[in-house]
Amino acid sequence: MREYLKFLIDGQWVDPVELRSHAVINPATEQACGHIALGAAADVDKAVRAARKAFVGFSRTSREERIDLLQRIAAEYQKRFGDLAAAITEEMGAPASLAQRAQVPIGLGHILAAAEALKAFPFAEDRGATRIVKEPIGVCGFITPWNWPLNQIATKVAPAIATGCTMVLKPSEVAPFSGQIFAEIMQAAGVPAGVFNLVHGDGPGVGVALSSHPGVDMISFTGSTRAGIEVARNAAPTVKRVHQELGGKSPNIVLDDAAFAAGVSRGVGSVMTNSGQTCSAPTRMLVPQARMAEAAAIAKQAAEELTVGDPNGNHRMGPVVSAPQFDKIQGLIQAGIDEGATLVTGGPGRPEGLERGFYVKPTVFADVTNEMTISRQEIFGPVLAILGYDSLDQAIEIANDTEYGLAAYVQAADLDAARRVAGELRAGQVSINGAFDSNAPFGGYKMSGNGREWGDYAFHEFLETKAVLGWAPPAS
Template sequence: MIEKRNFYIDGEWVAPKAAQDYEVIDPSTEDPCAVISLGDQADTDAAVAAAKAALPGWKAADPAERIAAVERIAKVYAERAEDMAQAISLEMGAPIDLARKNQWGAGAYHIKNFIDAAKAFEWVHPLGDGTPGAMIAYEPVGVVGLITPWNWPMNQVTLKVIPAILAGCTMVLKPSEEAPLSSLIFAEILDAAGLPKGVFNLVNGDGAGVGTQLSTHPDVEMISFTGSTRAGRAISKAAADTLKRVTLELGGKGANLIFADADEDAVARGVKHCFQNSGQSCNAPTRMLVERSAYDRAVEVARQTAEATQVASPREEGKHIGPVINKAQFDKIQGLIETGIAEGAKLVAGGPGRPEHLNRGFYVRPTVFADCDPSMTIMNEEIFGPVLSIMPFDSEEQAIEVANATPYGLTNYLQSGDGARRNRLARQLRSGMVEMNGQDRGAGAPFGGVGSSGRAREGGRWGIEEFCDVKSISGWAE
């Protein structure tokens, strides 16, 4: 059993003010694998006080010094790659190959892109031609509270911590209590990289405790949160009295529009993307809308792809999916699969229960529903599991109408060989991101949505700007 009860506050590992043990559950076995502590108000106050004390010095540091600190972090992060991958695989069930390549790799990717963005960032620049002496300055917001989820731990931690450091903010991180081990390693990485005391602090806790304490704390100027839409609403309300800046990256219900002229791998690619990380991605393309002339073939390919998707222990190497995070999530997914059947969707692969060869652990069968319609629960609710819903469409207009008929608006997908169509429909899809023909977003592109997906913009220069206040200055001496 791993024991990690201490918090990282003011450059030191310190014991919680009051004992409040919390067991971290290995989702592949349903057994405890670690014990952490949940913080209380005194721990949160101590972390915020450390961040507040460190703010003047870090805020005044030359941007080059802050970039150099992040470059040291990148080096140590690379050295701890295997430790990080093993922690993520244990705490949230990512298969070890996925943990090494995608889970750890997402953090490395973001750190590099932020370094590149910071080197090109103009912290003070002229407003524009024709406005002599008018300048725009980007300045750190101040002390920030960072609340991150369990599904892509280092992806989200690096998308918040690194730009906050580069912007000159100081911070308190509250990682998910479901998957805290990777963030504790991340704190060790920042310590080894020589980040000044108090710039980064970590207190474990749950949303009702430390999460609310950060959201309401008078000395915290900003909350950056990634998680459920329900929790995002609660944080916004909690932060209102202190007029904090609140940036939210929330859920999604992405549509994947597949036209008859799409490449032959489009359907299989969409199914695999939906199932990646056991379906536990807010940007997963969980609604597949297929042009009617290609529909029957698409359903068959989706069935074959789902049945070929292996489910196995995260300890095993190879391309398979692992368990979902916990019993509550497992039960929710099972209930939604049952609802899909009850509401008349055609089950073509998977279904309720665990895979036959697994009788323990929160494993879900890769599931595909066909002949869905927009009114069905599985077409509207974020399932957060390996469940795909497919329906046909007859026109571009219908496809856009169905795709946009959701309160969410994170990522939509479009597959077509017609470039003019892709460009036209990309502008009509209501979402913060549109990915077409399997091409990933560019390095440094912003990640974020609209509507119930929140309106954060994380990554690259936009991610740095999130942690800055913009100051307008006139009469600047030339």
């Protein structure tokens, strides 16, 4: 039983101003596996004051000092690799293999990528007699989610460190263990006091206080669009920068060519990874209407090959994170049935033999229209909707007919055709045939957010632009 009842503020583990304990539930057992303290506005205020004090010195550190610090963080992270993987499996149900293969490595990857990008990042440029300078924005507030907890912590902390910012992190209270260990890593790496601060808590108690605090210069939030709107509202009176990575309902257009079967199968695997709890998951698969039955058969086979069970076993899928998440997914699966979609495999209820734990059947619907609830709402579970199209122009129109624009996918043997389709899709990141690049900018159009993460593109979110006129003497 884990007991994390202190916060990291100004380099020290301190008691909350008023202790309120919160039970963390293991989604595989539905039993409490630990407790954290829930912070409040007074704790946030202490952390922000520490970050503001630390900013004076840290913002003046050299590029080389910050590269060295990021490398030390990466070294300490690697020492805790096993602890991080075990924590993620326990707190949010990711299979042990996924935690070790993806959840933990991706966080480390972002730290190393930031250190590498920092080596040549241009913080100043001259335009005639004017110098354009990029300077750290100040104190940053980070509110991170439970689904890929280390990924989302690292995509915020690493560029903040790289650019000379200080910060206060509120990890998800649903899955806080990995965030706690990350804070221990930061302390072990010798991050200067006050540069990184951790306050556990929920949205009303800590999230609101952090996003509205006048001492915070920038708030970065990852989570649902609904919650992101509230963060923006809270931030508006202090006119701080708001960076958001929000929801998605990503289309996956499978072209009518030799890569069809492989594209359908790949799409199913992408949706079901992490039990469907990925904001960029390709949950709307678009296939030629004439090949709908073929696509459904391929998807059925791919989904039914996935094993579901104890995340500490050899299963491909563990539980979803919580009872509310389980109930939401069940309701949306039922909506798909009620609205006339063809249930290909899966459906309501737990998989056979699993009576305890928030396990969901890998579910595939065919003959879906883009007006159905399962096409419009982000389900955030292992549920795939297959829609038909009669032409590529119609496929693109359907793909873009969503309030979201986080990611999109194209599967094709014809690369030129895939490029043409990718160019028409209104999304922040488009992947052709499963391509992945952790240095590529990641973020959304429309209601999927503002700003970008990953690689050197993330640095710009943490920088202010200053123009110094008359930097160079006038030409004689």
